Amino acid sequence: MLFPQIRLESTFAQTELAIRKPIQEIQQPKAEMTFEQPKAELTIDRTPSRLSIDQTKAREDMDLKSVGRRIEEAAQQGYQDWLEGLARVAQDGNEMMRIEHGGSAIARQAKRNSEGPQDQFNIGWTPSHFSVKIDYDPGKVEIRFKENRPNIQVQTNKPIHEYTPGSTEVNLAKYQSLKIDFENLRHVGTGGYEQTI
Incomplete structure (x- = not known):
């Protein structure tokens, strides 16, 4: 069914x-930065050193004199010799004025005028010690330094979204x-x- x-x-x-x-x-745009570094300022003031050497006396000790010095010495020596000669002539004249008192003035004058001064010799140094004069000024150096800080400026940029x-x-x-x-x-x-x- x-x-x-x-x-x-x-x-x-x-x-x-x-x-x-x-x-x-x-x-994200990059930040913009400017950077400036001013140079440092350096000043140096220098007074140069000075060395002076005077060897005039040493040269004179070695008989290496300048013409002016020789003329000056010759003039002084001539003046000194003139004074000594004047004194000698005056002394001789005074002795001759008193010849009547005796004492053989002519013989004494002849002996005195015929003998020169006695030479003297001693140990010496040529040139003499400390005849070279040295003067030294070391000078000065003054240093001034000024540093300048950097100038930094930063500008940030917002992100673009x-x-x-x-x-x-x-x-x-x-x-x-x-x-x-x-x-x-x-x-x-x-x-x-x-x-x-």
Whole structure:
């Protein structure tokens, strides 16, 4: 015996998602920096050293005199000799004026005028000690230094930020469905009428 059957076949609806991702762009411009370093200032004041050597006395000790010095010495010696000669002549004249008192003045004068001064000799140094005079001034050096600090200027730049938000679209990819099927289903009407559904 065949029983009537009703068959139902259904499918669910299906959705689809269209996703657009967000876009984010960040740019960081570099900072702008200016840097200046002024030069340091250095001043040096120098008084040069001075060395003076006077060897006039040493040269005179070695009889290496200048012409001016020789003329000066000759003039002084001539004046001294003139004074000594004048004194000698005056002394001789005084002795001759008193010749009547006796004492043989002529013999004494002759002996005195014929003998020269006695030469003297002693150990000496040529040139003499400390005859070269040295004078030394070491001079001075004064250093002044001034440092200048660097001049730094920095300008920061803000980041550039661009953002595009994402989106999601929901669509129906497949609609739901319901399929009904009958099996062994009959309709019996009046008068013996029968029909298969």
